[in-house]
Amino acid sequence: MSYSLTSFSKDTFNTALREKGLRPTKQRACVYGVILGKRDHPTADDIYDRVKRHLPGTSFATVYNCLETLVGCGLVKQVNMDRSPTRYCPNLTPHAHFRCTQSGKIYDVEIDNDTLSLIQALVPEGFEAENLDLSFSGTGKPSNN
Amino acid sequence: MSYSLTSFSKDTFNTALREKGLRPTKQRACVYGVILGKRDHPTADDIYDRVKRHLPGTSFATVYNCLETLVGCGLVKQVNMDRSPTRYCPNLTPHAHFRCTQSGKIYDVEIDNDTLSLIQALVPEGFEAENLDLSFSGTGKPSNN
DNA sequence: AAGCTAAATTGGAATTATTCTAATTCCTGA
DNA sequence: TCAGGAATTAGAATAATTCCAATTTAGCTT
Ligand SMILES: [Mn+2]
Ligand SMILES: [Mn+2]
Ligand SMILES: [Zn+2]
Ligand SMILES: [Zn+2]
Numbered sequence: 001m002s003y004s005l006t007s008f009s010k011d012t013f014n015t016a017l018r019e020k021g022l023r024p025t026k027q028r029a030c031v032y033g034v035i036l037g038k039r040d041h042p043t044a045d046d047i048y049d050r051v052k053r054h055l056p057g058t059s060f061a062t063v064y065n066c067l068e069t070l071v072g073c074g075l076v077k078q079v080n081m082d083r084s085p086t087r088y089c090p091n092l093t094p095h096a097h098f099r100c101t102q103s104g105k106i107y108d109v110e111i112d113n114d115t116l117s118l119i120q121a122l123v124p125e126g127f128e129a130e131n132l133d134l135s136f137s138g139t140g141k142p143s144n145n
Numbered sequence: 146m147s148y149s150l151t152s153f154s155k156d157t158f159n160t161a162l163r164e165k166g167l168r169p170t171k172q173r174a175c176v177y178g179v180i181l182g183k184r185d186h187p188t189a190d191d192i193y194d195r196v197k198r199h200l201p202g203t204s205f206a207t208v209y210n211c212l213e214t215l216v217g218c219g220l221v222k223q224v225n226m227d228r229s230p231t232r233y234c235p236n237l238t239p240h241a242h243f244r245c246t247q248s249g250k251i252y253d254v255e256i257d258n259d260t261l262s263l264i265q266a267l268v269p270e271g272f273e274a275e276n277l278d279l280s281f282s283g284t285g286k287p288s289n290n
Numbered sequence: 291a292a293g294c295t296a297a298a299t300t301g302g303a304a305t306t307a308t309t310c311t312a313a314t315t316c317c318t319g320a
Numbered sequence: 321t322c323a324g325g326a327a328t329t330a331g332a333a334t335a336a337t338t339c340c341a342a343t344t345t346a347g348c349t350t
Contacts, residue, residue, distance in 0.1 A: 023346065025298065044336080059300045064337070066299095081278075082225050083308080085336060098272055109267055118260045123281055127243055127252075130283040133226075136268055138275040168317070170327065189307080204329045209308070211328095228337080230307060 003033035003054055016073040030054050031066040032090075035076055041087040041097075041106040079106065081135055094132075100140030107140065148178035148199050161218040175199050176211040177235075180221055186232040186242075186251040224251065226280055239277075245285030252285065 003026070005013060013032055017024045034050040035042065042050070048063045067088060070076045079087040081099050087106060089097075094116055096109040111119070111134070123129045148171070150158060158177055162169045179195040180187065187195070193208045212233060215221045224232040226244050232251060234242075239261055241254040256264070256279070268274045 023297065025346080027299075057300085059302095061301075061338085062299055069298095078227075080225070080227050082223075083228075083231060083336095086228060096267060098268065098274065100272075101275075107269075107272070109269065111267060115263045115267060118263055119279070122241060122254055122256060122260060122279075123243065123283075124252075124254065126286050127245075127281075128283045129243065129281040130246075131281065133278070133280045134264070134267075135278050136272075136274040136276065138268075138273045141271045168326065170316085172328075202329085204331095206309085206330075207328050214327095228307095 003030040005029060005033050005036070009033070009036055013075065016075050017069075020073055022069060022073070027051070027055060027058055027062050028066045028069060030058070031063060032070055032075060035070075035088050035090050039090060041079055041089050043085040043087055045085065047088065079135075080133075081106070081137070096134035096136065098140065099135065099137045101137055102139060105140060109134075109136065148175040150174060150178050150181070154178075154181055158220065161220050162214075165218055167214060167218070172196070172200060172203055172207050173211045173214060175203070176208060177215055177220060180215075180233050180235050184235060186224055186234050188230040188232055190230065192233065224280075225278075226251070226282070241279035241281065243285065244280065244282045246282055247284055250285060254279075254281065 009032070010029070013029060014024050017028065022028075030051050031047060034047055034054075038050075040046075044060075044063055044067060047067070048058070048060055051058050051063060067076070071078055071088075074092070075090070077089045077092065079089050079097055081087075081097065089108070091108055094111055096111055098107045098109050099105070100107070119132065119134070120129065154177070155174075158174060159169045162173065175196050176192060179192055179199075183195075185191075189205075189208055189212060192212070193203070193205055196203050196208060212221070216223055216233075219237070220235070222234045222237065224234050224242055226232075226242065234253070236253055239256055241256055243252045243254050244250070245252070264277065264279070265274065
């Protein structure tokens with residue numbers, strides 16, 4: 001059993017990989033599955049732990065390889081905050097991140113289109129931004145455990 | 146000779162350190178000086194190279210120690226883009242960064258107050274943002290060498 | 291179905307930015 | 321001047337990530 005992706009996710013997954021001439025392997029499906037399954041912005045190490053429950057033989061190198069592939073296919077995004085380990089996010093809409101410095105938890109923060117336009121307008125003449133990263137840190141929900 | 150800080154910078158430096166009960170050493174002054182002297186967002190390694198020209202005996206550990214101190218005193222800011230080495234910036238105004246993926250150069254991008262307010266307004270109810278990071282990447286000035 | 295070939299996975303070593311440690315040196319202020 | 325804390329130093333340690341060479345697998349072709 002590779003991993004129980006919904007038929008919708010499975011189709012997204014297969015299509016995205018085939019479009020790039022890559023193989024939809026069980027390891028890649030599993031990595032994608034665990035990221036979709038708990039949207040908590042896991043690190044590679046977190047993902048490794050979760051994948052091993054389903055595919056015990058999986059190596060750390062494979063987790064990194066799969067993550068690189070999934071990012072390359074646009075199925076997940078990397079999230080870097082300061083120099084802490086890279087986290088992975090399946091939310092493909094443009095959004096920002098908030099990290100609670102107490103709990104370490106990371107939350108998605110929506111960006112409305114008007115604000116997004118204004119942010120993009122900050123980029124000076126002659127520069128072409130392909131990518132933007134916006135993140136906040138501070139104290140999160142008071143006693144949300 | 147520690148480093149030729151302007152009398153204005155020297156005063157800022159001495160005051161900021163003394164306020165925290167820390168000593169304005171020649172290594173700290175030199176690290177601060179080279180960051181002010183060429184505002185190109187140098188890495189710790191860049192800074193080490195430049196500091197050694199003025200104070201040849203300086204160690205790498207000291208550069209890191211000084212940088213941590215200067216950041217702690219609010220004299221310089223850390224700039225992290227993806228997982229590349231941390232860079233340091235003496236521009237204390239709220240501003241964003243643009244990294245040219247071709248040249249690797251990093252540019253300051255001003256954020257006007259209106260846009261800054263809208264960005265801060267993205268933070269949801271119940272969260273308190275102490276810090277915000279905004280960065281762009283893409284292609285920079287066409288042939289600015 | 292068997293064989294072929296390129297792609298993917300694997301375990302372990304290598305890399306690299308950064309931090310830690312313990313010894314030495316330096317300041318400061320009594 | 322000198323005692324004691326602060327800062328610096330060289331080198332070891334750490335940790336996330338990448339690299340490597342060997343093995344396995346998946347998707348053809350016969
Ligand atoms: Mn773990
Ligand atoms: Mn160098
Ligand atoms: Zn996210
Ligand atoms: Zn800057």
